[in-house]
Each structure stands twice: as C-alpha cells, then as structure tokens.
Amino acid sequence: MSESFSNDYLLYAPFPTASTLAQWLQESNGITRQILSNLAAEEQLVPQLDILNPPLWELGHLTWFHEFWVHRDGQESRPSFMKNADYLFNSSEMAHQDRWSTSMPSLDSLLEYNHSVIGSTQALLSTPIDNKAAYFIQLAILHQDMHNEAFAYMWQTMGRSRPFAPFTNTNKFEAKVQTWVHFPKSTIQAGSEQGSGFIFDNEKWAHPIDLPAFDIASAPITNGNYLEFLESPENRAQSTPVTPPLHWKKEGGDWLERIFNEWLPLNLAAAVRHISYFDAQRFCEHSQVRLPSEHELSLLMSQKQGAWQSSNLWEWTCSTFAPFPGFSADPYVEYSKPWFDGSYQVLKGGSSFTPDRLKRVAFRNFYQGQRSDHFCGFRTCLL
Ligand SMILES: [Fe+2]
The missing domain is CATH 1.20.120 (Four Helix Bundle (Hemerythrin (Met), subunit A))
Structure with a gap:
C-alpha cells in the first residue's frame, strides 16, 4: 500500500x-x-x-x-x-x-x-x-x-438457493406502459461535491456536463422485449445470433427462467436480467435505439418516483469507466484506478441485493462488458 x-x-x-x-x-x-x-x-x-x-x-x-x-x-x-x-x-x-x-x-x-x-x-x-x-x-x-x-x-x-433475503421485493414489479421521458438540452452536474457525505474516489469531483436533448425509456427492457429480439428473423439470420441468457431454458415450447435454484415460467413483463453489455448493444442495434450514457441515466434516476420505473438491477450505460476531472485515488487505491483501462462500462442504479446506502445516484458501478453474471439489465434511449 x-x-x-x-x-x-x-x-x-x-x-x-x-x-x-x-x-x-x-x-x-x-x-x-x-x-x-x-x-x-x-x-x-x-x-x-x-x-x-x-x-x-x-x-x-x-x-x-x-x-x-x-x-x-x-x-x-x-x-x-x-x-x-x-x-x-x-x-x-x-x-x-x-x-x-x-x-x-x-x-x-x-x-x-x-x-x-x-x-x-x-x-x-x-x-x-x-x-x-x-x-x-x-x-x-x-x-x-x-x-x-x-x-x-x-x-x-x-443455482444454489437464495443466500439472504433481498432488500427490495421484486415480486411487486408491475409492468407499466413504457413511455419515453423527454429531457430538453441542459447542463447537469456530474460527480459529487465536497461535503456531500461519503463518496468513492471515482466520483471526484462535481463538474458541469452539457447534455443535448434526449428521450429515455421510463421502464427497463423486459424479458418479453428480449425474447422477441432473440426470436426475430434478423437475429436468427446473423452469423453469430445472440443466444438466450444462461438462466433461461425452453421446455415443451415454454420458456423458463432460473431464479437461484428454482425454475419458474419466464415472466415476460419483468425486467430482463443477466444480459452482457455486448448483448445489450446488439439488442439496441436491432431495435434502432441506444443505451443511455451514465449522465443521462443519472438524470432520469434523480427524478421523482413515478416519473420512471426502477428495474431493481444495475443498468448498463454506454459510458466507459473513466476518471472525472479532478480524480485522485483514495487510500484504497485499487478501488478505481486499476480499472480505467477502457474495458469496463459504468452501471447505475442497484439491485434488490444492494442496500439503500449504496444506491446513491452519483454512485458509479463498473463491470467488464462481457459479464452477465451480476444482477444487471438495461433500458434504452431514442436515437
Ligand atoms: Fe474486495
């Protein structure tokens, strides 16, 4: 050290x-x-x-x-x-x-x-x-x-049984009609300010970002949306079609998904989970939409409840994990600095196994794009 x-x-x-x-x-x-x-x-x-x-x-x-x-x-x-x-x-x-x-x-x-x-x-x-x-x-x-x-x-x-009770009850997930939430051109503050309480070094420091106008989905991509993409003739015609997530299987014509050690009928209205960043990008190309940037998703997530629907998942963004202006490593130097190599993508939000104390809007999670084993999903923006 x-x-x-x-x-x-x-x-x-x-x-x-x-x-x-x-x-x-x-x-x-x-x-x-x-x-x-x-x-x-x-x-x-x-x-x-x-x-x-x-x-x-x-x-x-x-x-x-x-x-x-x-x-x-x-x-x-x-x-x-x-x-x-x-x-x-x-x-x-x-x-x-x-x-x-x-x-x-x-x-x-x-x-x-x-x-x-x-x-x-x-x-x-x-x-x-x-x-x-x-x-x-x-x-x-x-x-x-x-x-x-x-x-x-x-x-x-x-495939082991659930190790502890989730902090949020995802059974309550009710699919609402997905709408596009419009944000006019604005200047937002990214990062965190001094004196705003505990932060991680990759949030240093607050700085203005000019955001062009954008439209972002009020709800996450669902299992139903993703299944439709997987089964589309366009995906099937690809030389390397996107394949179903590892926790899905088809039995007698019905799709099932494994939640820990239990196989359940695939809930088409629930947010799709365990999708890699690369497969989320393929979905977006197919559907002619795009992933939000970390700043766009932060802006949505800082709106009042009701204006948008949480997925109870970490949501991928198109932002590559990189230091903000003013970054310097904190004592636990290995938290952020070794991972600024361009192979990590920022995720925002939090899963049902994330306690509220980690679900600050400014918090930046990051994983390599091929990972799909963590509790991740995504939502999209209009092109
Ligand atoms: Fe650790």
Whole structure:
C-alpha cells in the first residue's frame, strides 16, 4: 500500500453517526455470517471460474479488508488477528487463480477472525469517533455490502438457493406502459461535491456536463422485449445470433427462467436480467435505439418516483469507466484506478441485493462488458 493517495477522504463529511454505523455493520456482517454459517461442507467448494471466488476466501478477504483499514491504518507492519492475513486475503496480492490452490484457514477460524475484528469495531463505535475512523468504517461496511451482493450473484450463477433475503421485493414489479421521458438540452452536474457525505474516489469531483436533448425509456427492457429480439428473423439470420441468457431454458415450447435454484415460467413483463453489455448493444442495434450514457441515466434516476420505473438491477450505460476531472485515488487505491483501462462500462442504479446506502445516484458501478453474471439489465434511449 505504498502507492500515493490523497487525503480528500477527510472532506467526505458529514459521516453517519456512530450508532448508524454500528447498525449498518451489524446488518452487513450479520448477512455475511448467515451465508457462511449455513454453508454445507461441499458448498465450500466452487468451480474455478473468473466470475467466482471460494466462499472461505471471500469471508477472509472482507474481514481482512475491514481490519486492515479500520484497525491497522492500512499498514502491513501492524499486527493482524489472523496469521498470514496479508498474504492470504489481500486481493491485490493473492492472484485470483491461486485462491483455489492455496490452503485456507477453516471456516470456524475465519468466523472467529471475523468475530474479533467486527467486535473491535463495535467497541470503537460505542465511543466518540473522528472523521478518519468514520470514513474507514463506512468504507469497510460498503465493501462488505458489495461482497454480500457478490455472494448472491455467485449463488445465482451456481443455482444454489437464495443466500439472504433481498432488500427490495421484486415480486411487486408491475409492468407499466413504457413511455419515453423527454429531457430538453441542459447542463447537469456530474460527480459529487465536497461535503456531500461519503463518496468513492471515482466520483471526484462535481463538474458541469452539457447534455443535448434526449428521450429515455421510463421502464427497463423486459424479458418479453428480449425474447422477441432473440426470436426475430434478423437475429436468427446473423452469423453469430445472440443466444438466450444462461438462466433461461425452453421446455415443451415454454420458456423458463432460473431464479437461484428454482425454475419458474419466464415472466415476460419483468425486467430482463443477466444480459452482457455486448448483448445489450446488439439488442439496441436491432431495435434502432441506444443505451443511455451514465449522465443521462443519472438524470432520469434523480427524478421523482413515478416519473420512471426502477428495474431493481444495475443498468448498463454506454459510458466507459473513466476518471472525472479532478480524480485522485483514495487510500484504497485499487478501488478505481486499476480499472480505467477502457474495458469496463459504468452501471447505475442497484439491485434488490444492494442496500439503500449504496444506491446513491452519483454512485458509479463498473463491470467488464462481457459479464452477465451480476444482477444487471438495461433500458434504452431514442436515437
Ligand atoms: Fe474486495
């Protein structure tokens, strides 16, 4: 962690109160422990794929991350509760493929490590804390929230039962008529301002963007829309037609979709999910529409509820993940900076497994365009 970083994070006030942080931590860590404590021995093993992580490694990693930033000041020279923690659980040092071949501490000892680290933070939160402590505790909680969501989409990938209850009930998804929401030419503010509360470094800093007029769909693309595209003569005539998402199958003429371990009739009115950025682009070409930019989608998502319909998914944008003017890396340098290589696309919104504290409009999620395993969907704009 010798790479230089700025101290801008001290400008990310106001921070939540210690009691709010304590409550968030209890909730987030409670979810992690519930997932891991219910893990059968055979479920500790997962196939070695780029899109998966061994669950025990993930538990060790998120606990190590918390301990490293909250209790060790980001320095390996400070002792850890867990022997070899830096070697085993620093995601920048332990190569992805080595997470399968390196022997890991037992589930019990990792749960004990987690208990010690989180217990120390809960003790810290019963006393007054300064902005620096609040920043790193919030960072560790949000990092854990992201890993909890990753458990959910890994379980979806593997067809395991739902690992924890979603934060939003997607059964309530009612298809409303899709309309085009018109936005006249305007200048908007992208990014986040100092003093607007906790942000990630890739939101630095607020800056004006001139947006030409555009029309964006009030609702996401549905399973029905996507099926129609897949089955269209134009798609079928392609040399490499777009194929159905991996969690769909056709049985006796009926389409089914797998939600975790359950095969259900495909709900044509629900937002289509697990579509890669590249396949979303193919849909757009076929339908003569386009994906919104991150700024266009942010503007829609900052409108009052009722003006647009949430998909409860991360929605792809045509914006390649890149630094804003004024970017400088925060202490966790590996959060954004290594991923500005042009192969990541920005997604906005949040899934039903994303807690509200991560669903700020300014939050920029990012994944490589071929990924479809996370909870992602899309909506479109008129050309
Ligand atoms: Fe991580």
